[in-house]
Amino acid sequence: MANAVTQPVRAAGFGRRLAARARGGELQQFILRRIGQTILVLFCVATVTFFLVRLTGDPVKAMLPPTATEAQEEALRQQLGLGRPLLVQYLSYLDGIIHLDFGQSLFFHVPAFGLILQRMPATIELAAGAMVFALIVAIPAGIVAAVKRGTAADSSVVAAVLVGQSTPAFFVGILLILVFAVTVHWLPASGIGGITHLILPSITLGLYSMAMIARLLRSSLIDVLGEDYIRTARSKGLSRLQVIRDHGLQNAALPVVTIIGLEVGSLLGGAILTEQVFAWPGVGRLTVEAITNRDFPLMQAIVLFLSMIFVGANLVVDLAYAFLDPRVRLS
Amino acid sequence: MMKLWGTNRARAVRSVGAAAALVVAVSALAACSSSSSDSTKSSGAANSTLTVSIASDVVSLDPQLQGDLTSMSIADNIFDTLTVRGADNSLDPGLATKWKQVNPLTWQFTIRKGVKFTDGEPLDANAVAFSINRLLDPATKSPIVELVNVKDAVAVDANTVNFEMKSPDPVIPAKVSLFGGVVLPPKLLKKEGAAAFAQHPVGSGPYEFVSRQQDSQITLKANPDYWGPKPKVKNLVFKIIPDAASALAALQSGEVDIVTGITKDAANQLGNNPDTTVKSTPGIRTYSINLDTITSGPLSKPEVRQALNYAVDVPTLIKTVMAGAAQQTPTLIPDSVYGYDKSVKPFTYSVSKAKQLLSQAGYPSGFSTTLDASSADSALAQGIAGELAKVGVKAKVNLVDPQTAKSDVITLNQRHDGAMYLVANSGWTLDSVSFLQSVIKSDRRSSRWNNAEANQLVVTGETETDPSKRLQAFSQMQTLLKDQAPFVYLFDINNTYAMRSDVKWTMPVTGILSMSSAQLG
Numbered sequence: 014m015a016n017a018v019t020q021p022v023r024a025a026g027f028g029r030r031l032a033a034r035a036r037g038g039e040l041q042q043f044i045l046r047r048i049g050q051t052i053l054v055l056f057c058v059a060t061v062t063f064f065l066v067r068l069t070g071d072p073v074k075a076m077l078p079p080t081a082t083e084a085q086e087e088a089l090r091q092q093l094g095l096g097r098p099l100l101v102q103y104l105s106y107l108d109g110i111i112h113l114d115f116g117q118s119l120f121f122h123v124p125a126f127g128l129i130l131q132r133m134p135a136t137i138e139l140a141a142g143a144m145v146f147a148l149i150v151a152i153p154a155g156i157v158a159a160v161k162r163g164t165a166a167d168s169s170v171v172a173a174v175l176v177g178q179s180t181p182a183f184f185v186g187i188l189l190i191l192v193f194a195v196t197v198h199w200l201p202a203s204g205i206g207g208i209t210h211l212i213l214p215s216i217t218l219g220l221y222s223m224a225m226i227a228r229l230l231r232s233s234l235i236d237v238l239g240e241d242y243i244r245t246a247r248s249k250g251l252s253r254l255q256v257i258r259d260h261g262l263q264n265a266a267l268p269v270v271t272i273i274g275l276e277v278g279s280l281l282g283g284a285i286l287t288e289q290v291f292a293w294p295g296v297g298r299l300t301v302e303a304i305t306n307r308d309f310p311l312m313q314a315i316v317l318f319l320s321m322i323f324v325g326a327n328l329v330v331d332l333a334y335a336f337l338d339p340r341v342r343l344s
Numbered sequence: 345m346m347k348l349w350g351t352n353r354a355r356a357v358r359s360v361g362a363a364a365a366l367v368v369a370v371s372a373l374a375a376c377s378s379s380s381s382d383s384t385k386s387s388g389a390a391n392s393t394l395t396v397s398i399a400s401d402v403v404s405l406d407p408q409l410q411g412d413l414t415s416m417s418i419a420d421n422i423f424d425t426l427t428v429r430g431a432d433n434s435l436d437p438g439l440a441t442k443w444k445q446v447n448p449l450t451w452q453f454t455i456r457k458g459v460k461f462t463d464g465e466p467l468d469a470n471a472v473a474f475s476i477n478r479l480l481d482p483a484t485k486s487p488i489v490e491l492v493n494v495k496d497a498v499a500v501d502a503n504t505v506n507f508e509m510k511s512p513d514p515v516i517p518a519k520v521s522l523f524g525g526v527v528l529p530p531k532l533l534k535k536e537g538a539a540a541f542a543q544h545p546v547g548s549g550p551y552e553f554v555s556r557q558q559d560s561q562i563t564l565k566a567n568p569d570y571w572g573p574k575p576k577v578k579n580l581v582f583k584i585i586p587d588a589a590s591a592l593a594a595l596q597s598g599e600v601d602i603v604t605g606i607t608k609d610a611a612n613q614l615g616n617n618p619d620t621t622v623k624s625t626p627g628i629r630t631y632s633i634n635l636d637t638i639t640s641g642p643l644s645k646p647e648v649r650q651a652l653n654y655a656v657d658v659p660t661l662i663k664t665v666m667a668g669a670a671q672q673t674p675t676l677i678p679d680s681v682y683g684y685d686k687s688v689k690p691f692t693y694s695v696s697k698a699k700q701l702l703s704q705a706g707y708p709s710g711f712s713t714t715l716d717a718s719s720a721d722s723a724l725a726q727g728i729a730g731e732l733a734k735v736g737v738k739a740k741v742n743l744v745d746p747q748t749a750k751s752d753v754i755t756l757n758q759r760h761d762g763a764m765y766l767v768a769n770s771g772w773t774l775d776s777v778s779f780l781q782s783v784i785k786s787d788r789r790s791s792r793w794n795n796a797e798a799n800q801l802v803v804t805g806e807t808e809t810d811p812s813k814r815l816q817a818f819s820q821m822q823t824l825l826k827d828q829a830p831f832v833y834l835f836d837i838n839n840t841y842a843m844r845s846d847v848k849w850t851m852p853v854t855g856i857l858s859m860s861s862a863q864l865g
Contacts, residue, residue, distance in 0.1 A: 074751035078411060079769070079790060080782045081489040092485045122409050122485070122542065131558060187589050194597040202594040203585050205560050292585040294559035302401075302559075305747055 044332060051328050058320040059110060062313050063103055072119045072307040093119055095309075106313070115317065116310030120302075125314035128299060135205055136295035139287070140280035142215030147223035147276070154223075155230025159265075160257065162235060170227060177224030186217040186290035203292040214291040218284045222276045229272055234265040278326060282319055392578035394847070394862055397591040399605035401559045401584045406542035407526040408479050411487035413772075414605075416522055417857035418562055418582060423547035424572075425525035426453055426472070427517050429852060433680055433774055435517055439467065439527055439548070443517050445809055451507040451516045452500075459571050461529040461548045469499035474530040476507065484538075490519040490773070512807045514814060518682075518773040522856065550575040550860035559584055575860040582857075589613060595620055595842055601864070602849065603842045604857060608667035611842050619845055624669045626853050627839040629770045630678050630779065631670075633715070633728070633832035634753075636763045637793045642711045643763055649829035651701035653691040655735040656728055660693075662835055665727045670835040675825040676769070676779045678836035680853045683776030683805075683818030688826050690833065698735045710736020716762035717741060718749035725766050728832075739764065753790055764832075772854045776818040777805040783831075784821075793830035 073090045090096045094105075109116055115126040158170035193213060194202035201210050237243065238261055246256045285297035296315065303311040398417070403410040407419035428438040440453040459467040476497035479486050493513040498506045507516060519525065527548065533541050545553050550572065551564035564580040583600055585591040588610040591603045596617065611622040635643045635652075642648045662670045674690040677683065702710060715732075717725035722743055729739045742762065744752065753767055767790075771778025785802040786794040801824070804817035825831070839851045849862035 070748060071751055075747050076411065076487045077489060078487075079750070079753055080778065082492060083789065085489050085492060088482055089485065089487065092482055120403050122404055122406070123539065128558075135560075183587075187593070190590060190593045194599075195593050198597060202597045202599055203587075203590045204583060204594075204599070205557070290587050290590050292560065292583065292587070292590060294557060294584075298559050298586070307747065 047328055047331055051324050054324050055317065055320060059107070059313070059317055060103075062316045063106055066307075066309050066312045067099070069304070069312075070307045072309060075305075075307045076120065110317070115314040118303075118308055118311040120306045120308045121311070125308075125311045126318070128311065129296060129314060129318050132294060132296045132299050135293060136281060136284075136297070138205075138211065139214055139218060139284060139293055139295055140277065142211045143219030143222060143280055143284070144273070144277060146215045146219035147226055148273070150219075151223045151226035151230060155227040155269075156234060156257065156262070158227070158231040159234035159238065167231075170231065174224040174228045177220045178228075180220070182217050182220075182284070182286040183290050185220060186213070186287060189213045189217060190290075203290075205292075205294055214284075214287050214293055217290065218280065218287040222273075222280065225276065226269060226272060230265060230269050233268050234261055237261050237265045240264075278323060281322060392864075393581060394577040394579070394602070394859065394864055395581040395583055395600045396602045396604060396857060396859065397583045397585045397594060397600045398857070399584070399586050399588070399591070402562070404542050405545045405553070405556065405562075406538060407523070407528070407545070407547075408475075408484055408486045408488060409538075409542065411489075411523065413770075413855055417855075419526060419545075419547075420522070420549070420856050420858050421551040421564055421580060421860065422545055422549045422553050423526045423528070424459070424467075424549050425522060426520040426527070427525060429521055429774070429854065431850075433853060435521060438521070438525070439472070440520075445514070446506070448512040448807075448809055449509045451509065451513075453505045453507070453520075455503045455505060456571065457503055459548055460569065461532070461546055462552045462567055462569070463529065463532055463546050465529045465531050467527060467529070467548050468502050469505045470502075471530050472505045472527050473497040473499040474533075475527045476505075476524075478528065478533075479524060488523045491516075491524045512809060514807070514809055514811075515773055515775045515777055518775050522772055522854070551580050570860075573860065576863045577859070580859050592842060595844065598844070601844045601847050602862075604851070606840055606842065608669040608838070608840045611840055612667075614842060620842055621845050622840065622842045623851070624838040624840045625851055626671065626678075626680055627837055627855060628678055628680060628772065628774065628853050629768050629855075630673055630676060630836040631721075631724070631766065631768045631834040632673075632676055633834070634765050634767050634783065634790065634792060635831055637830050639763070641763070642705065642707055642713070645705045646828050647701045647705040648707060649832075650691070651698040651705070651735065652732065652737065652832050653829050654694045654698035654701065655737065656731045656832055656834070657693040658690065658834055661724065661727050661731070665723050666835070666837060669838040669840050671838075672835045673833055675822045675833050676783070676831065677776050677818070677822060678779075681771065681774050681776055681779065683815055685819040685822045687819075688822040691826075691829075695734055702735060702737075707736075710738065712738045712740070713763045715739040715741050715764045715766060716749070716752070717743055717766040718746040719743045720746045721766055721768075728766065768837075770855075772856075774854070776821075777802070780821060781806060793828075795824070795828060795830070798824055798828075 073086055073093065073095065077086055077089065087096070094102065106116065115124065117123065118125045118128055121128060154170045154173070158167045161167050190202045190213065193200045200213055204210055243256060243260055246260045251259075284293075284295065285301060287293065288295045288297040289301070299311070300315050302308070303315055398414055400414050402415040402418050403412060404415065405418065407416070407423055410416065410419070424439045426438050426440040427443070428436050430436045437456070439456050439459060441456050443451060443453045446452045453472065455467075455469050455472055461467055465471075476491070476494065478484055479488060479491060480494060480496065493509050493511050494516070495508045495510045498508060500506055513519075528541075529546055532546055548571070550567055550570045552567050554563040554565050556562045561584060562582040566575040566578050566580075583594070585594060585600070588606045591600065591606065592610065592613050594600045595603045596614065596619070608622070608624060614620050614622060633652075635649055637644055637649070658672045662668060662672065671679070672690045673679075674688045679686065699708075702708060715725055715729055725741045725743065729741050732739050753765065769779055769783070780802055782788045783790045784793065785791055785799050798821065801817045801821045805814055805821070808814045808817065839853070839855050841851055843849065846865050847862065849859070852858060
């Protein structure tokens with residue numbers, strides 16, 4: 014209840030500070046600088062990717078059967094625009110990006126960016142499912158382990174964390190499929206569909222995040238529970254549950270939330286093995302296909318897209334920090 | 345960064361709130377998508393849906409923008425081709441009821457009357473000519489290369505099409521049994537454009553396209569007005585499951601009825617389950633070792649090359665490495681292919697014979713060499729190297745990823761660095777010339793052998809219009825291949841697939857998934 018009173022006051026103060034900074038043009042300058050840096054990073058990514066993918070092989074050879082003649086190969090190369098000088102290809106690629114045209118997939122004959130966007134819902138669904146699973150399991154597990162430190166409960170959580178972090182997705186995935194789909198027939202073995210299809214891949218993908226979050230929450234909570242203010246809270250007569258909930262957890266959550274943020278990023282970045290085992294049609298599978306086919310435009314678009322997600326998220330975080338803490342702008 | 349977070353508790357609390365919102369969002373998302381689930385479950389439901397798992401998605405549903413077996417398999421169910429392969433691999437009428445070579449530079453096809461595309465557009469000679477010419481147009485960017493000798497196609501009348509050739513090609517009727525022979529609806533294509541057509545293809549085949557979710561599944565339904573034998577199963581679903589173990593698990597749990605694209609080894613996962621059967625039927629993917637006979641060295645001597653053939657125990661390799669799912673080939677041509685000569689027998693394994701030939705050639709204690717292979721064939725390459733080591737030939741195995749291996753074979757061909765490389769060839773035309781042309785004739789890309797007689801025999805195989813003369817050329821070629829041994833001959837591998845026990849279907853040798861003959865229950 015106390016929060017409800019303090020919040021508007023704090024917000025008003027914050028607003029005043031912000032206005033003061035904006036007047037000086039300091040913040041504006043910072044924002045411009047960060048946006049400039051972001052564009053530079055994306056430009057570098059685009060350039061490096063463009064040249065790197067061309068070291069991986071020849072898409073025309075991947076596409077044609079071995080019986081193709083040299084003339085047929087050359088004709089297809091010209092048609093696909095891969096016969097032009099490298100510099101010309103590069104400039105036309107940059108020109109495309111400026112106009113938000115990320116090129117046409119050589120294999121699928123459709124715009125590369127469209128292919129990625131088609132796969133995003135599946136990737137987001139799986140990432141969200143994995144994160145939900147991770148949180149549902151990790152938060153209680155971490156709390157129990159910290160509070161019951163040194164007991165059998167703690168040891169089991171630590172052991173489970175160890176297993177979770179060290180078992181590869183293809184093994185866990187197949188194990189889950191064999192138990193839940195083949196043996197007891199509770200859940201489907203693979204593919205995308207309803208919530209039943211989401212459960213096994215979410216567990217497989219979320220296992221690592223779950224282990225990481227549980228471990229971090231445990232150690233963070235153990236640290237916090239040793240603080241003076243916890244003793245004070247106890248001594249003023251709060252119940253154990255209240256102490257953990259209102260004083261312990263709120264403080265221990267800070268590093269955990271940072272990790273959750275980072276994990277969401279990596280879950281979105283692709284879950285190649287999980288997608289492979291569960292035949293999940295996400296961005297990870299598309300990435301593998303693009304690489305296998307030496308599909309240059311698609312590889313470029315995927316790398317650029319993922320960079321945009323990461324760089325964009327960074328930019329948002331940085332800008333948010335700048336609002337909150339003037340020290341950031343100085344660095 | 346940790347510190348910054350640490351200074352603001354309120355932010356942390358808000359973030360937890362956001363995570364909670366995520367929980368709600370995902371539940372909602374899952375709830376929404378669950379409404380569309382399980383409509384494709386195969387078992388039960390009047391036995392009307394057949395679900396087939398494939399290891400990779402199609403490249404395009406436009407049949408002229410793909411060149412791989414998987415894409416062709418889907419296209420084969422939606423579209424018709426001019427000719428088709430019968431159960432005994434004979435070349436039978438498809439959309440074309442008959443065909444003949446009017447002169448060396450003209451093939452004439454008579455088109456079946458009364459056939460319609462599923463949107464009602466008539467399939468006539470015009471549609472056939474349009475399809476062939478669209479394929480030949482460089483602007484189509486088709487990866488299909490077999491019709492290289494065709495100049496253009498002309499509709500002579502409503503039911504007759506002439507292929508005008510740049511140079512004679514006796515294999516044309518076989519070449520239009522798949523990729524190049526698919527017929528598309530011209531009016532619809534002109535109206536919709538290629539991009540829209542590829543999203544929702546319309547053909548005249550036994551099945552009609554219903555929907556596709558990329559990298560997940562393709563759904564088809566039976567074409568009630570199909571001109572040929574009506575498909576026995578009403579709904580046909582292709583599920584893309586890249587992992588073999590997952591696909592087999594889906595078979596065991598009843599989610600799919602047929603699993604394709606697996607090895608015999610992988611299929612062992614099924615054990616003795618009475619609900620499933622593993623089938624291993626003849627295929628055409630033929631393995632051999634390409635030898636550099638041009639560069640002077642041991643491999644330039646026929647005795648050495650014969651010695652290598654004697655040294656490799658092919659039947660044992662088939663039994664161990666291939667789990668029995670392959671047949672030894674005497675030369676480069678498997679027995680299901682037109683022109684195969686059964687009088688040419690495979691080399692019989694003999695270490696002593698091999699050693700004797702090596703001594704004759706001046707290498708009594710063998711020599712050191714290299715064997716390049718795709719990482720997918722790692723076990724086989726290692727097995728072969730082990731066999732060669734027994735006669736003193738020390739072959740260092742170099743493995744590269746499959747795509748690099750494939751493009752090395754095409755690119756480097758005569759300049760291929762390695763003295764030996766392991767390679768597989770699939771000639772889906774089922775004509776001997778497909779197994780010979782690019783690896784034998786000395787001016788071709790993958791040839792590393794220069795033999796005047798062999799060069800001439802390839803030309804005969806590629807251009808001779810008299811079938812008996814062609815067959816004779818193929819026989820001569822196989823005798824010459826055995827005698828000169830410019831390759832180490834291995835085997836052609838079976839098509840291995842697993843099915844629910846109540847499914848009846850046999851995979852064609854080409855590996856194309858023509859499902860209209862499949863039956864449930």
